[in-house]
Amino acid sequence: MAEPLRVIIVGAGGHAMSWKAHVDAHPGWKLVGIVDTDTEKLEHATLWGVPEECAYPSIEDAARWSEDRIDAAIIATPIYTHHLLATQAIEQGWHVIVEKNMASTIDQAKAMVWLAREHPALCTAVGTQYRFRPLWWTIRQVVREEQAIGKLSFVQARSMAFSGTMRAGWRAWLEDIYTQDMMCHHVDVLRYSTGLEFVKIQAMIFKPAWSKWLGASSVAMNFIMAPRGEENNKDEWVHGQYHGDWQGTGLKSSWEDQFEFFGAKGSLRIEPSLEKQKTAWEPGPIMPLAGEAAASRLVLYLDNENGSNKETRLVEKRKDVQHHPKGYIDQMFMLDDMLRCIESRGKQQPATCFEEAYKSFLVTRLAVESSRAGRAIWVPGHWIEPVAEP
Ligand SMILES: NC(=O)c1ccc[n+]([C@@H]2O[C@H](COP(=O)([O-])OP(=O)(O)OC[C@H]3O[C@@H](n4cnc5c(N)ncnc54)[C@H](O)[C@@H]3O)[C@@H](O)[C@H]2O)c1
Known part of the structure; x- marks a missing residue:
């Protein structure tokens, strides 16, 4: 089996815990770090199954200090941070799952779609699971x-x-x-x-x-x-x-x-x-x-x-959902869909990619x-x- 994709979770809050459970359950993914501006949360990194040194206060710090290669980021922060954090993650060359709502304004969401178009090998998804x-x-x-x-x-x-x-x-x-x-x-x-x-x-x-x-x-x-x-x-x-x-x-x-x-x-x-x-x-x-x-x-x-x-x-x-061979539904389906699209080097994009999610948002x-x-x-x-x- 191919090596699991290395993902960090940005925003170590309530919904991120649900993402962690799904990442842990999926053999194709591995959590290698967390990011949160709340430094107190970073002190409890082991709750997330990652060592303390893999807990970072920003995306730039994760990119700079992580000893593991980072392939993807799951952004589960408050809505008004999504546009900037997704932009930072994509500019690092990471695939991105960003939680809903994808942004705060239509202009921000449009900018995210354009950015995704400029990086066709990267896969994007929005958490409308x-x-x-x-x-x-x-x-x-x-x-x-x-x-x-x-x-x-x-x-x-x-x-x-x-x-x-x-x-x-x-x-x-x-x-x-x-x-x-x-x-x-x-x-x-x-x-x-x-x-x-x-x-x-x-x-x-x-x-x-x-x-x-x-x-x-x-x-x-x-x-x-x-x-x-x-x-x-x-x-x-x-x-x-x-x-x-x-x-x-x-x-x-x-x-x-x-x-x-x-x-x-x-x-x-x-x-x-x-x-x-x-x-x-x-x-x-x-x-x-x-x-x-x-x-x-x-x-x-x-x-x-x-x-x-x-x-x-x-x-x-x-x-089932869409005849998924492993019976995956919900966030498991999203992770699997993302993996399949990453393997296609972005030729296919996840079902809720920025371009598609924009229309719901x-x-x-x-x-x-x-x-x-x-x-x-x-x-x-x-x-x-x-x-x-x-
Ligand atoms: N898809 C769903 O069904 C579903 C369900 C619940 C929540 N959500 C979404 O998940 C996101 C998070 O919601 P939540 O309930 O987990 O919130 P939360 O408040 O529990 O967690 C948010 C975390 O983000 C951190 N944070 C804030 N600004 C940050 C920044 N700039 N960089 C890094 N970390 C930062 C906070 O310190 C906090 O730990 C929201 O977008 C919400 O809409 C989606």
Whole structure:
């Protein structure tokens, strides 16, 4: 077997621990150092399974002092550092996985895409790993490949998975917390499962008066999606509504959310479990997926010719993602995908490479712009190669 790729984790915090567990579990990767500006954390480097001398206060220090060759960096720091840290890592010649949101602004994200284009042998990825969960692979099969509900017309997407009392720290100071912290996952799974792009959005970003959050913790958005290349063809438009909320009350969705897809022949719905209304993230093994993701049900409602209900069928969620031979899902899938692309010397890029991730990220920033301006926004006008409004 080829030598494992040597990776450092930048930002030794909560989500980085999850990355460490996945890196440790994957035979193709080896953790050789950590970077954190919090020097106290560096004193506990052994918790990360690396010697104290492999804990660095900056990327430059890691590059200068590491005795191991460094091949890649996983950047799991607060969002507003991503653009600069990803730039530094790429300039060191490292492959990069950067956590979501990929940047704070559209200009920063565009600069990251351009930088990646200037380094085609390097592989990039953004941590929108929800798309690599069996639920979304199953939905993609039913809606996109099997066309079980016929031509899609409308999507209702709602996420109320969390009651919002524990997301403190740097997140508390984000002005539009929900769009930065969570929305990109939902935009990304909608793009992945339908194969459509967001073309027009009109959003309201707000904080309920009783919410404990400092920043705007809710998003309500009307949207239109279309197949790539058919942006200007209104017959191909699929309309939808999205509601994401960091302070769910009442019937909460599981982390698999409450999405419903409506088509010419019926609908497909993710139904939250009535039995399990706990929202805490439960510890679990790397595979199957940690947490309570399995609590929801996927139900297909099919119609007769006359429009009445012909059949209600429970859809069994698949166990795999994209027929992965080792059954890898989630972050394991990402690491494996990255490895495969690195072996191709960048000829193939990971599924959530900067270029692809930009399109999901973009929608989250334009939602804020739409809310502030009080108007609808034509999304393809902001693509890296812009497409004019019909
Ligand atoms: N993909 C997911 O499902 C998922 C889940 C949770 C968090 N995240 C993302 O992971 C990232 C980190 O979130 P978290 O909850 O682990 O945060 P955290 O606060 O637990 O950890 C962040 C760490 O980064 C360090 N840091 C801050 N600035 C730095 C810099 N310039 N250089 C090096 N280190 C620096 C902090 O000291 C801290 O140790 C965020 O982008 C977040 O959105 C993604």
